């Protein structure tokens with residue numbers, strides 16, 4: 001399975017490919033802070049819509065950076081988080097067991 005870059009930076013905001021116009025007119029840059037290269041919104045009829053580096057050279061960190069920024073954006077907007085039960089392996093009893101209960105919390109600040 002291949003992954004496509006579907007989020008980019010437009011005017012300092014994270015945007016989804018569905019929110020921009022096709023081609024260079026999207027005026028988007030790569031979400032990887034080490035790259036910030038100009039992106040092209042590819043919104044054709046054959047492949048799924050995605051962003052590509054205008055230079056045709058992928059920096060290799062764009063997708064990871066976009067997911068990182070998306071997670072921070074969601075946490076900033078929702079201000080809550082929830083983690084599932086933590087299941088671990090107990091050496092004493094030689095079995096798996098719940099180590100910690102589900103954890104939820106409120107977020108004060110996302111940097």
Ligand SMILES: [Zn+2]
Pocket residue numbers: 030031032035036037053058059060061062
């Ligand atoms: Zn890049």
